[in-house]
Amino acid sequence: MFADRATIIIKSGKGGDGHVSFRREKYVPNGGPDGGDGGKGGDVIFVVDDGLNTLTDFRHRRKFAAEPGQEGGKKNCHGKNGADLILKVPAGTVIKDAASDKVIADMSGDNKRQVILKGGRGGLGNQNFATATMQAPKYAQPGGESIEIEVKLELKVIADVGLVGFPNVGKSTLLSRVTNAQPKIANYHFTTLQPNLGVVDLDGAAGFVIADIPGLIEGASDGIGLGHEFLRHIERTKVIIHMVDAAGTEGRDPIADIKAINHELEAYDPEILKKPQVIAANKIDAIYGDENEVIAKLRDEFETDGIKVFAISAVSGQGLKELLYHVNNLLATCSKEPVIYEQEFDPALAFFKDEAYTITRDDDAAFVVEGPKIEKMLGYTNIDSEKGFLFFQRFLKEQGILAELEERGIVDGDTVRMYGHEFDYYK
Incomplete structure (x- = not known):
């Protein structure tokens, strides 16, 4: 796995x-x-x-x-x-x-x-x-x-293009045809259990990295069918290729499949649908003629929204050149900056913030100060000596404890207790 x-x-x-x-x-x-x-x-x-x-x-x-x-x-x-x-x-x-x-x-x-x-x-x-x-x-x-x-x-894999589609539409076959990747290919659901990456080399163009994103079925955004395992890999991609079975060998409705996958992508992260998309209507080698009514319906449904449909055969290579150069042109319109996630959490700040202290009042009105760092410092400091006590007092000041005691209303002569030690407060 x-x-x-x-x-x-x-x-x-x-x-x-x-x-x-x-x-x-x-x-x-x-x-x-x-x-x-x-x-x-x-x-x-x-x-x-x-x-x-x-x-x-x-x-x-x-x-x-x-x-x-x-x-x-x-x-x-x-x-x-x-x-x-x-x-x-x-x-x-x-x-x-x-x-x-x-x-x-x-x-x-x-x-x-x-x-x-x-x-x-x-x-x-x-x-x-x-x-x-x-x-x-x-x-x-x-x-x-x-x-x-x-x-x-x-x-989260780093690829320019994410290849999505339901199982058995030919994603792995396409990847093996246009790149140097060698994915396992078989006619089973979830045959692909890991994202496969490959580099597409184009004559007269820079080329790009394409990733086969597996596990996308209805309910994927809810974690059904390995969905959460793989949805994260599409977050860094800049262009999405929807691959569908135009020959209907699986008995599926390609238009419904594209809409279902877009629904899962939107449910996972609405920002993903802002990426340019293109549709690869695969398996035209298995239909009579160059196109059929399925491809015509796809064009009627999606090309009005600016999503181009390419009739291809991942097996024979028909239509792949046109598809890949179109994808390359889409990438040219995207930002060249890689998708990098900014830091949101600093462990050091969070850790030492958690080492808080508490200030409470005893029944005799004495101030009781407790906290893990205070306890540790008392264990290492000889407060019976003048210098040791001044050293500990400086620690209390640096931690903001003395300032908070003053905010709580402490006055000269009040008693402060810390883990068995008792002091008289004088400013």
């Missing part, structure tokens, strides 16, 4: 904690602080691999994590940085936040490499906090937190 979607969990590396230590050498009775800085955590990086065309590598493994940075050491030793995690994906892969379905990155066009999650910064060792008045700081900075999110990977 073609794998064009995957849902995985990615995690950047936590930054290594800064170290607290002091020089302890013979004949150096008052050695100063020598705690080293922690190493940076590894990033999560997505890279386009032109040798890949599916997301199969992500079907059987769900969690991916970069290495954490190492803690700083004695004697000013810097902790080792964590190794980055490199995830290879095919061109055209869109990375979305699973919770909001918003785009994080589109691995298309010039975007061949993108850092999706940054590793936590390394914490500063206690040597960085020594001053003339505080020569032996007993605290260090914790490493930056890692970021873990669930993401959806969606492969």
Whole structure:
């Protein structure tokens, strides 16, 4: 089965904690602080691999994590940085936040490499906090937190032209005839289980990339018959070729088929119907004469709307040249810019925004401040020392906690409680 979607969990590396230590050498009775800085955590990086065309590598493994940075050491030793995690994906892969379905990155066009999650910064060792008045700081900075999110990977093929139609109308045969693609061809519904791409070369013209988009039947936009698996692949195309069976070998009504598929495209994304369309009435080799009443009805129905109808035979090649040059002319009227999905979601901003804090009042009117980052900072800071307390106070100011306490009406002498610690507030 073609794998064009995957849902995985990615995690950047936590930054290594800064170290607290002091020089302890013979004949150096008052050695100063020598705690080293922690190493940076590894990033999560997505890279386009032109040798890949599916997301199969992500079907059987769900969690991916970069290495954490190492803690700083004695004697000013810097902790080792964590190794980055490199995830290879095919061109055209869109990375979305699973919770909001918003785009994080589109691995298309010039975007061949993108850092999706940054590793936590390394914490500063206690040597960085020594001053003339505080020569032996007993605290260090914790490493930056890692970021873990669930993401959806969606492969949206990059083709100029999308070839659509109900099963068995000859799409795969046409693709094999006009390009170098070698799709499997058989007379079964859903024979094509993956989008097939091929390059059309035209004399005196630039040519274009065409994709056979399978799975489009009535109800496709509701996910029936693999519809959702493949509808996304038509989003990047610029021109749509509707292929129908003009000989009626399947007993279908071509006009009804085109309208049904357009209905599914509109239900999935109304913008798709704004793309230029052309109709390829296939299998004229199986009818008597060059044309029949089916082709005449198609022309009467659609050419008044500017949608040209070409009578073709994908088997014999009849009419293909005229069809392909018309499609090439339509492409010349389209924007040359590739369809790239803009970023809608920044994991780092969302992650640290979620690490909120709460301010409540106890029965004795004391202010109670709680939050994961506050708890972590208290665990790493020696607030019993003057410098350590000033360090923690600066953290509260940078996080906007002191400003919010003042908005809540705190005054000098009020009590503030944080995870077992109690302070008197003075501005």
